[in-house]
Amino acid sequence: MKTMKDKNKEKTVLITGASNGFGMEFAKLFAKDGYNLVLVARSTERMRKLGHYLQDQHLLEHICIITADLTRLEAAREVYQEVHNAGLQVDVLVNNAGAGVHGMFFETDLEREKAIIQLNITTPVELTKLFLPEMKQRSDGKILNLASVVSFMPSPLMAIYGASKAFMLSFSEALSNELKDTGITVTALCPGPSNTMFFRRAGAAHTRAANGSLSEPEEVALDGYEALMKGETRIVSGLKNKLQTTSSNLMPDMALAASMRHLMEEDPAEEETNPTGTAKYDEEEITQ
Numbered sequence: 001m002k003t004m005k006d007k008n009k010e011k012t013v014l015i016t017g018a019s020n021g022f023g024m025e026f027a028k029l030f031a032k033d034g035y036n037l038v039l040v041a042r043s044t045e046r047m048r049k050l051g052h053y054l055q056d057q058h059l060l061e062h063i064c065i066i067t068a069d070l071t072r073l074e075a076a077r078e079v080y081q082e083v084h085n086a087g088l089q090v091d092v093l094v095n096n097a098g099a100g101v102h103g104m105f106f107e108t109d110l111e112r113e114k115a116i117i118q119l120n121i122t123t124p125v126e127l128t129k130l131f132l133p134e135m136k137q138r139s140d141g142k143i144l145n146l147a148s149v150v151s152f153m154p155s156p157l158m159a160i161y162g163a164s165k166a167f168m169l170s171f172s173e174a175l176s177n178e179l180k181d182t183g184i185t186v187t188a189l190c191p192g193p194s195n196t197m198f199f200r201r202a203g204a205a206h207t208r209a210a211n212g213s214l215s216e217p218e219e220v221a222l223d224g225y226e227a228l229m230k231g232e233t234r235i236v237s238g239l240k241n242k243l244q245t246t247s248s249n250l251m252p253d254m255a256l257a258a259s260m261r262h263l264m265e266e267d268p269a270e271e272e273t274n275p276t277g278t279a280k281y282d283e284e285e286i287t288q
């Protein structure tokens with residue numbers, strides 16, 4: 001009789017942003033359960049190294065590495081085409097790649113923000129549009145979208161990022177309802193501030209949020225993975241974040257905005273504790 005792991009050997013997950021942070025942790029979790037992997041990001045070498053390591057550890061049948069800058073308008077279609085050219089079918093789609101930019105909207109760079117909207121919203125929507133019809137034909141599929149605790153509240157100093165995550169939560173929950181009873185589930189994962197490269201890349205390493213208590217990416221990814229496997233519509237990762245998002249329902253939006261602004265301002269104590277704003281995967285080997 002086939003075990004669950006044997007059955008998964010016939011299944012493939014596509015993970016965007018698989019070269020770092022949560023995406024790398026998702027790749028490890030899916031590989032452990034026997035899924036074939038399609039890893040998508042810009043850092044080809046990091047993904048190759050991760051792919052080799054996971055193939056050795058778990059004897060996977062296929063690992064496909066796709067180098068793509070998902071801020072490009074054509075990116076989703078090109079990724080879809082590469083998956084087809086490789087003769088693979090995507091059973092699970094993980095829309096994980098994302099980025100933010102810190103600063104007052106009247107000062108931040110519009111081109112960078114348009115790229116973030118493309119990366120955080122348009123590309124995941126387009127990937128979903130492209131892969132969903134095949135899932136629908138098979139009456140089988142799972143989609144995991146990265147939202148955030150900021151999906152529930154305005155985010156001063158990260159206005160575009162926060163709005164993009166509100167979009168992803170709303171989009172996921174609407175799709176989840178539309179796809180009820182089709183065999184396809186859509187899950188939104190809402191992490192709080194976490195120990196990845198995210199804050200540093202957003203130019204927000206010196207904020208109170210980045211220097212407060214951070215979730216570990218392994219734990220966040222596991223929460224998302226388990227919720228996805230159960231077909232849950234929404235998972236807020238971590239008790240503190242669950243309490244924050246629940247209490248956000250009771251607070252006026254402008255009070256939430258003020259509290260978020262405080263978190264996203266410079267942490268005066270930061271210079272001493274974390275002068276370079278290092279994150280977990282900065283120098284670390286991807287196979288640890």
Ligand SMILES: NC(=O)c1ccc[n+]([C@@H]2O[C@H](COP(=O)([O-])OP(=O)(O)OC[C@H]3O[C@@H](n4cnc5c(N)ncnc54)[C@H](OP(=O)(O)O)[C@@H]3O)[C@@H](O)[C@H]2O)c1
Nearest residue numbers: 017019020021022041042043069070098193194196197198
């Ligand atoms: N960390 C947090 O506090 C936090 C909290 C809530 C939600 N999230 C969300 O979680 C997701 C993953 O973030 P993370 O924390 O793991 O951040 P991360 O450590 O910065 O990783 C981001 C991943 O996205 C990829 N990526 C970034 N820009 C890309 C582009 N233009 N094209 C293709 N891939 C790109 C990166 O790969 P390359 O650089 O190799 O392209 C990397 O693999 C994001 O959607 C983020 O918004 C993060």
